[in-house]
Amino acid sequence: MVSLPFSGCLGTSNEELICNEGRDTGDDCVLTIVTYDINALSDDVLNVFTNQTGVKIEMIRTDDAGGILELLLLTKDNPQADLALGLDNTYLQTALQFDLLADHDARIPELDSKATQPYNGMKAVPFDQGYICLNADTQALSENNISFPSSLEELTGPEWKGRTAFPSPVTSSPGRAFMVATIDYFEQQSGDTTAFDWWADMADNDAIFTSGWTEAYETHYTGGYGIWEPGHIGNAWLTVSYCHSPGVEAYYSENTTLSSAVDIDFASFSQVEYASLVNGGKAINAANAFIEFLLSDEVNTNMPENNLMYSVLDGQDLPESNGYRYHSPVPSQPSTIEMDRIGLEMEDWLKEWRDSTNSI
Amino acid sequence: MVLRSVRSIPILVYLGLILIPIWLAVERLMDVTGSSPFSAILSLSDHPLGSEALYFSFIQAILSAILTIAIGLPIAWWLGRHQWKHLNIIRAALTLPFVTPTIVAAMGFLALFKTGGPIDSIGIDLRFESGFIGWLSSTTGIENSGHIIALLLAHAWFNLALVIRFVEPRIATIPPRFEESIRLLPIGRTRLNRARYFWWPMLRTSIGSAFMFTFIFSFTSFALVRWLAPDMWTLEALMAVEGGAAGIPNYRTEASLLVLGGATLQGIILLLALGLAGYWEQKKAVSNDIVSETFARKTAGEPSRVARIGVSLSLIFALAPLISMLLSSVRIRDRTNESYRWSTEAWDIALTGDLTYVSALEALSNSIVYAIACMFVSVLLGYAVASSIHAFESKGKKKTAMAIDLLSMLPLALSGVMVGLGVLLGVLKVWPELFQWYGLPVIPHAMLTTPFVIRILLPTLRSLDSSYDETAAMLGYSNFQRFTKVRIPLMKSSLVVAATLSIAFSLGEFGASWILLRSGSWDTLPILVDQLMARPKYFELVEPVAMATASLLMMVTFVLFVITERFREHQGGGF
Numbered sequence: 001m002v003s004l005p006f007s008g009c010l011g012t013s014n015e016e017l018i019c020n021e022g023r024d025t026g027d028d029c030v031l032t033i034v035t036y037d038i039n040a041l042s043d044d045v046l047n048v049f050t051n052q053t054g055v056k057i058e059m060i061r062t063d064d065a066g067g068i069l070e071l072l073l074l075t076k077d078n079p080q081a082d083l084a085l086g087l088d089n090t091y092l093q094t095a096l097q098f099d100l101l102a103d104h105d106a107r108i109p110e111l112d113s114k115a116t117q118p119y120n121g122m123k124a125v126p127f128d129q130g131y132i133c134l135n136a137d138t139q140a141l142s143e144n145n146i147s148f149p150s151s152l153e154e155l156t157g158p159e160w161k162g163r164t165a166f167p168s169p170v171t172s173s174p175g176r177a178f179m180v181a182t183i184d185y186f187e188q189q190s191g192d193t194t195a196f197d198w199w200a201d202m203a204d205n206d207a208i209f210t211s212g213w214t215e216a217y218e219t220h221y222t223g224g225y226g227i228w229e230p231g232h233i234g235n236a237w238l239t240v241s242y243c244h245s246p247g248v249e250a251y252y253s254e255n256t257t258l259s260s261a262v263d264i265d266f267a268s269f270s271q272v273e274y275a276s277l278v279n280g281g282k283a284i285n286a287a288n289a290f291i292e293f294l295l296s297d298e299v300n301t302n303m304p305e306n307n308l309m310y311s312v313l314d315g316q317d318l319p320e321s322n323g324y325r326y327h328s329p330v331p332s333q334p335s336t337i338e339m340d341r342i343g344l345e346m347e348d349w350l351k352e353w354r355d356s357t358n359s360i
Numbered sequence: 361m362v363l364r365s366v367r368s369i370p371i372l373v374y375l376g377l378i379l380i381p382i383w384l385a386v387e388r389l390m391d392v393t394g395s396s397p398f399s400a401i402l403s404l405s406d407h408p409l410g411s412e413a414l415y416f417s418f419i420q421a422i423l424s425a426i427l428t429i430a431i432g433l434p435i436a437w438w439l440g441r442h443q444w445k446h447l448n449i450i451r452a453a454l455t456l457p458f459v460t461p462t463i464v465a466a467m468g469f470l471a472l473f474k475t476g477g478p479i480d481s482i483g484i485d486l487r488f489e490s491g492f493i494g495w496l497s498s499t500t501g502i503e504n505s506g507h508i509i510a511l512l513l514a515h516a517w518f519n520l521a522l523v524i525r526f527v528e529p530r531i532a533t534i535p536p537r538f539e540e541s542i543r544l545l546p547i548g549r550t551r552l553n554r555a556r557y558f559w560w561p562m563l564r565t566s567i568g569s570a571f572m573f574t575f576i577f578s579f580t581s582f583a584l585v586r587w588l589a590p591d592m593w594t595l596e597a598l599m600a601v602e603g604g605a606a607g608i609p610n611y612r613t614e615a616s617l618l619v620l621g622g623a624t625l626q627g628i629i630l631l632l633a634l635g636l637a638g639y640w641e642q643k644k645a646v647s648n649d650i651v652s653e654t655f656a657r658k659t660a661g662e663p664s665r666v667a668r669i670g671v672s673l674s675l676i677f678a679l680a681p682l683i684s685m686l687l688s689s690v691r692i693r694d695r696t697n698e699s700y701r702w703s704t705e706a707w708d709i710a711l712t713g714d715l716t717y718v719s720a721l722e723a724l725s726n727s728i729v730y731a732i733a734c735m736f737v738s739v740l741l742g743y744a745v746a747s748s749i750h751a752f753e754s755k756g757k758k759k760t761a762m763a764i765d766l767l768s769m770l771p772l773a774l775s776g777v778m779v780g781l782g783v784l785l786g787v788l789k790v791w792p793e794l795f796q797w798y799g800l801p802v803i804p805h806a807m808l809t810t811p812f813v814i815r816i817l818l819p820t821l822r823s824l825d826s827s828y829d830e831t832a833a834m835l836g837y838s839n840f841q842r843f844t845k846v847r848i849p850l851m852k853s854s855l856v857v858a859a860t861l862s863i864a865f866s867l868g869e870f871g872a873s874w875i876l877l878r879s880g881s882w883d884t885l886p887i888l889v890d891q892l893m894a895r896p897k898y899f900e901l902v903e904p905v906a907m908a909t910a911s912l913l914m915m916v917t918f919v920l921f922v923i924t925e926r927f928r929e930h931q932g933g934g935f
Contacts, residue, residue: 037895075792094611215590234488360593360602
């Protein structure tokens with residue numbers, strides 16, 4: 001296997017090198033990528049890669065990171081994709097346990113240490129990152145004389161009854177990341193309350209549980225752009241999203257937002273999304289070239305605008321324009337649960353979560 | 361003997377197409393869960409939302425059927441009892457919702473009920489549930505009552521045509537002298553008594569059939585539940601969301617158990633409902649067409665003012681969501697100053713595909729390719745199966761014919777999600793390469809549309825005058841010549857109706873495509889609409905682009921529907 005240098009202009013010789021191992025689709029050299037609906041991979045971006053390498057890209061689309069894992073598991077004996085794009089550090093360990101991924105051979109630039117902290121092996125390369133945390137509608141809290149939350153326990157109070165919306169950890173990756181954070185949060189406390197006691201209390205307090213992030217953030221949350229949508233219900237003042245979601249709101253609304261990230265120690269989660277070669281995938285050279293393309297300055301530094309996530313390149317940050325960075329606080333103390341433990345205990349946690357909340 | 365074997369081939373192919381993927385999927389789920397389908401039903405209650413989804417599926421389907429009958433019956437009555445100008449146009453407009461893709465219906469109702477939308481502006485807030493709806497929620501203690509009302513209305517809108525098409529012809533063909541006679545009897549002097557002792561016995565089988573079909577379509581509702589009542593779960597919606605994890609060994613077995621149990625139970629419920637609807641249909645057929653429609657209408661005369669107002673309101677009801685959706689695609693809300701502007705920007709973006717992996721035109725082209733392929737498969741197979749059934753009937757083998765006829769309706773008891781999961785899990789097990797075949801979605805589409813084709817072609821085959829065929833044979837025409845020069849021309853209308861309905865159903869198919877379509881470049885229009893609506897909408901044009909894409913789908917369906925209506929021979933009931 002040959003490592004392919006990427007400098008923004010792969011040459012003809014590399015093109016031949018990349019294409020000699022593609023999928024058998026006639027004369028075409030095709031890289032098949034399984035991913036969710038990633039904004040960053042617009043036609044324009046993909047065309048740049050195709051023009052530079054001669055590799056055509058086929059997308060197999062799923063709903064989210066969970067969908068990617070499930071497709072890889074379903075097709076394990078006969079892999080349909082060469083590259084998986086979007087598994088995060090709450091799903092990666094399961095993919096490793098099931099031996100779904102292969103070692104990459106891409107040349108990786110200097111990456112941010114936060115991005116390499118959860119996993120630094122050869123089977124997955126970070127391509128974007130962000131913190132998952134609670135978001136609250138500051139206007140709704142002010143109108144209803146409710147103080148901005150400083151602990152998770154506060155949310156079980158009567159003033160929050162029916163006013164919180166959580167995407168399910170069973171079917172949503174932000175939901176899963178936040179559930180992991182709550183486990184760490186309660187383990188750091190000195191009391192006997194476990195995370196699942198808290199989740200049960202939240203269910204008793206009429207918390208809204210949704211199947212995905214979209215339903216929680218756009219349909220129920222009053223502080224986001226969902227208020228403009230025809231399907232908006234608007235009955236939750238607090239939900240789970242990225243800590244930089246208020247920044248995204250501001251960036252697209254001329255530096256105005258009602259939403260604010262809730263920075264509670266250990267109640268946020270550093271999420272890293274990975275690009276991984278699929279075990280048994282065919283277009284290995286093309287997959288490696290695509291990883292290098294994704295980590296190139298030209299593509300990765302644009303992650304905040306194109307994919308609404310942080311770049312993983314060392315020294316990069318969110319843009320300052322329109323209040324993007326200003327409204328995106330970095331949590332002072334995110335969850336510290338290790339990825340190995342997540343992989344080992346996730347099934348049990350999900351079961352306990354379902355039993356506690358009686359939800360999907 | 362040879363002829364009998366040849367006749368059996370299409371039946372075997374058809375049953376194979378339906379049963380093999382489902383059987384393989386069930387086998388895989390049984391392997392993964394270690395449970396039989398029936399013990400999986402019992403474990404449904406172990407799923408946190410299993411019992412709730414089953415209960416809600418039943419309740420909302422029954423309420424939807426009641427509401428549909430309540431709205432549709434007066435319309436059918438007015439249409440059937442009077443002489444209307446432009447009756448065919450009125451019927452076509454009221455039937456349009458039934459052939460509208462469910463995702464389009466969902467977008468139309470969202471546009472109708474949204475904040476600042478037509479319904480909200482008259483004080484009925486079905487999204488935020490304030491005002492009267494809020495009062496209703498707090499008084500009855502029913503959570504999400506606004507969303508449930510929205511869902512029931514959408515189901516009634518969608519199935520209204522069933523009531524009209526089943527009941528109106530029955531009303532229109534009852535001889536006026538029957539009613540005149542009953543009026544003279546002491547028992548028929550009051551309206552209530554006439555309704556009870558005359559009209560109800562005359563109409564109950566038609567009403568029953570419409571009720572059961574509405575129940576079936578509402579029970580398996582997915583797109584409308586997903587978008588109009590996002591906090592509620594039907595079994596179909598739950599299976600769709602959990603289905604991704606089904607069939608994977610040693611991974612979230614509870615998802616496989618839910619799909620196995622849920623699909624089995626849903627199949628049994630739908631089979632029972634279909635059996636009941638079929639029984640009523642058969643009873644109705646015995647005493648149909650008592651007098652010509654024209655004669656009965658002439659006797660009844662011009663519509664009353666109440667009838668005119670009622671039918672006008674029903675037309676507004678039928679068209680409002682579609683018009684509302686179309687307007688939402690060109691009326692853009694400015695988020696900075698909360699004003700609106702008229703613009704075709706969303707259409708430009710939809711057609712160029714700037715927001716999505718494929719453009720609306722590419723998705724339309726995929727949809728059309730699948731729909732045409734589906735039409736060929738379902739019309740050829742449907743014709744072959746219908747011919748075989750008819751041939752068995754002609755030879756006096758009534759029981760064999762009836763058994764095949766019943767089996768041919770089996771796919772009607774399978775929902776889109778069930779078929780999608782069946783093909784996904786079944787195909788992956790025996791032929792994983794097929795997963796990368798562009799034509800894969802044609803399989804579930806054909807599975808779902810072929811029963812409709814059989815139902816359209818079988819009555820036509822039965823009504824064909826065999827003397828034409830016999831005369832052609834005497835003139836020395838070969839079997840092939842008799843088929844192309846006699847049968848095809850005689851069946852032209854039914855074949856066109858079957859073909860266009862097959863295309864229309866395939867174009868709008870959502871559940872199976874949602875499960876199966878994984879390759880971005882294969883996206884169909886309904887999937888593109890759903891994908892757009894599920895995207896983060898930080899950009900103000902995302903929703904109008906979804907509405908424009910849904911409007912495009914609506915327009916294509918509308919054109920097909922107009923073609924179907926032009927070729928429909930019997931302008932009365934049935935599809």
